Amino acid sequence: xxxxxxxxxxxxxxxxxxxxxxxxPEISIRVDNVxxxxxxxxxxxxxxxxxxxxxxxxxxxxxxxxxxxxxxxLMGTISGMVKPSAGQVYANDKKVEAPxxxxxxxxxxxxxxPWLTVxxxxxxxxxxxxxxxxxxxxxxxxxxxLRMVNLWEHKxxxxxxxxxxxxxxxAIARAFAINPKILLLDEPFGALDALTKSAMHVExxxxxxxxxREKTIVMVTHDIEEAIFLADKVVVMNNGPAATIREIxxxxxxxxxxxxxxxxxxxxxxxxDRLLGLLIDKFSIDDER
Amino acid sequence: xxxxxxxxxxxxxxxFLAGIFIMGxxxxxxxxxxxxxxxxxxxxxxxxxxxxxxxxxNDSDQKGIGTKLLSSLGRVAIGFGLGSLFAVPIGLVMGxxxxxxxILNPMVQILKPVSPLAWxxxxxxxxxxxxxxxxxxxxICCLWPTLINAAFGASNxxxxxxxxxxxxxxxxxxxxxxxxxxxxxxxIITGLRLSIGIxxxxxxAGEMLSGGTGLGNFVWEEGxxxxxxxxxxxxxxxIGLVGSLLDRCFTxxxxxxxxxx
Numbered sequence: 001x002x003x004x005x006x007x008x009x010x011x012x013x014x015x016x017x018x019x020x021x022x023x024x025p026e027i028s029i030r031v032d033n034v035x036x037x038x039x040x041x042x043x044x045x046x047x048x049x050x051x052x053x054x055x056x057x058x059x060x061x062x063x064x065x066x067x068x069x070x071x072x073x074l075m076g077t078i079s080g081m082v083k084p085s086a087g088q089v090y091a092n093d094k095k096v097e098a099p100x101x102x103x104x105x106x107x108x109x110x111x112x113x114p115w116l117t118v119x120x121x122x123x124x125x126x127x128x129x130x131x132x133x134x135x136x137x138x139x140x141x142x143x144x145x146l147r148m149v150n151l152w153e154h155k156x157x158x159x160x161x162x163x164x165x166x167x168x169x170x171a172i173a174r175a176f177a178i179n180p181k182i183l184l185l186d187e188p189f190g191a192l193d194a195l196t197k198s199a200m201h202v203e204x205x206x207x208x209x210x211x212x213r214e215k216t217i218v219m220v221t222h223d224i225e226e227a228i229f230l231a232d233k234v235v236v237m238n239n240g241p242a243a244t245i246r247e248i249x250x251x252x253x254x255x256x257x258x259x260x261x262x263x264x265x266x267x268x269x270x271x272x273d274r275l276l277g278l279l280i281d282k283f284s285i286d287d288e289r
Numbered sequence: 290x291x292x293x294x295x296x297x298x299x300x301x302x303x304x305f306l307a308g309i310f311i312m313g314x315x316x317x318x319x320x321x322x323x324x325x326x327x328x329x330x331x332x333x334x335x336x337x338x339x340x341x342x343x344x345x346x347n348d349s350d351q352k353g354i355g356t357k358l359l360s361s362l363g364r365v366a367i368g369f370g371l372g373s374l375f376a377v378p379i380g381l382v383m384g385x386x387x388x389x390x391x392i393l394n395p396m397v398q399i400l401k402p403v404s405p406l407a408w409x410x411x412x413x414x415x416x417x418x419x420x421x422x423x424x425x426x427x428x429i430c431c432l433w434p435t436l437i438n439a440a441f442g443a444s445n446x447x448x449x450x451x452x453x454x455x456x457x458x459x460x461x462x463x464x465x466x467x468x469x470x471x472x473x474x475x476x477i478i479t480g481l482r483l484s485i486g487i488x489x490x491x492x493x494a495g496e497m498l499s500g501g502t503g504l505g506n507f508v509w510e511e512g513x514x515x516x517x518x519x520x521x522x523x524x525x526x527x528i529g530l531v532g533s534l535l536d537r538c539f540t541x542x543x544x545x546x547x548x549x550x
Binding site: 079080081098099100101104105107109111113115116124125127128129174178 | 449450452453455456457458459460463467468471472
């Protein structure tokens with residue numbers, strides 16, 4: 001009798017563990033009680049304070065907040081560009097100490113090297129991040145990623161000869177080319193006009209889909225529509241200094257999302273209003289004198 | 290378009306000729322006022338033709354102006370080349386490292402304002418040979434502008450580019466060859482352009498001191514000591530033309546290596 005109970009117990013334990021592995025998603029990024037302070041001539045400036053954030057594998061998370069609220073700083077701690085003054089960040093189960101090829105970064109202002117052609121810009125990144133590959137494999141990666149963003153015909157141009165949208169596509173292709181598990185986008189579409197921006201959103205989701213939605217994407221933005229269209233979770237930050245997370249708003253909209261249809265979805269409008277309410281205190285000018 | 294271009298060329302040629310004409314007029318006036326002490330343009334032209342008759346004559350007692358020019362250019366090339374070879378890497382190190390900057394900058398600031406001619410006797414003492422001493426002088430005077438400009442370039446590499454290097458894990462060599470040097474290159478070329486300008490000015494003075502074959506020697510020995518003022522004027526014209534040609538070369542290089550950011 002007693003043996004059978006232990007047997008039963010152990011089977012439930014095993015099934016539990018298997019079940020939990022299936023249902024509990026893999027954690028991709030864990031920000032653990034992070035504070036970032038800088039020394040300035042005027043004293044110590046704390047950009048973000050006591051941040052806790054968990055991002056699952058394959059999730060798209062948008063960090064949103066007003067300018068100077070420390071969202072880029074928080075992102076910097078994940079990329080390894082910014083060292084936290086307190087707390088730790090884990091990415092892909094490893095403590096983040098420095099930037100690494102498991103985290104691809106798309107910078108705010110594209111950051112292409114102006115003296116290198118589109119092709120060379122990606123090649124040099126691939127060569128540096130994936131040192132063990134052969135040059136044939138490097139070339140294949142560059143070509144595949146440039147074709148993916150439809151820029152193969154422009155491979156011999158210098159960044160100065162490209163439009164903003166094209167430059168951003170090169171920057172995205174460069175980040176995808178090193179095949180990182182985590183993609184970090186720092187206000188990636190901020191400098192683009194509304195139409196190009198819209199097209200780039202779809203393009204980004206297409207690339208993410210092509211990769212079986214396995215890449216975790218964290219993006220900094222101050223565009224509510226962009227955040228809702230792209231993200232699974234929107235992290236709203238308080239105003240700095242010493243910014244904290246104000247609220248994390250889930251975006252349970254079905255994928256694939258359609259730019260045109262989504263705006264009529266009542267759930268979309270609800271999330272939109274919620275975010276607007278969190279970010280903006282005043283909705284109209286006061287009429288009273 | 291083609292017509293417009295040729296109209297532009299024609300007008301610039303006309304302006305150039307106008308400039309020459311005014312200059313020649315002032316020159317002729319001065320010649321008249323000095324009562325021929327300074328020869329007028331036409332008699333200088335006669336001497337000019339005579340001087341360039343056998344440019345590459347290279348006998349032991351008689352050397353053509355071309356031979357002298359080439360020998361001056363050769364010294365400048367060696368001094369400038371060696372100087373740049375030192376100045377560019379040292380400048381880049383200074384610009385990249387705050388420590389190197391703090392160690393080297395005071396020395397540069399002290400040595401930079403020293404007249405290049407002051408280095409000539411030192412070169413003479415070291416090499417016991419006056420042509421080598423003038424090369425040494427050129428070497429020294431070519432160091433500073435290149436060094437300072439290379440350092441300026443290297444210290445201004447944008448954070449964006451550095452971030453790319455960090456994010457994708459560039460090796461030191463990749464950082465140097467794909468970011469630091471390409472970014473600093475326009476600044477380095479500006480430095481080189483300043484250096485060659487100074488070198489060309491200094492070589493004439495150096496050769497006046499050192500003797501031997503060269504344009505400076507031509508000015509001094511054949512012009513002044515030979516009592517032929519026209520030859521001095523001819524030399525001035527040639528030195529000016531060659532100098533502006535050198536400057537043009539570096540301006541062209543500058544344009545070639547400036548990137549649209």
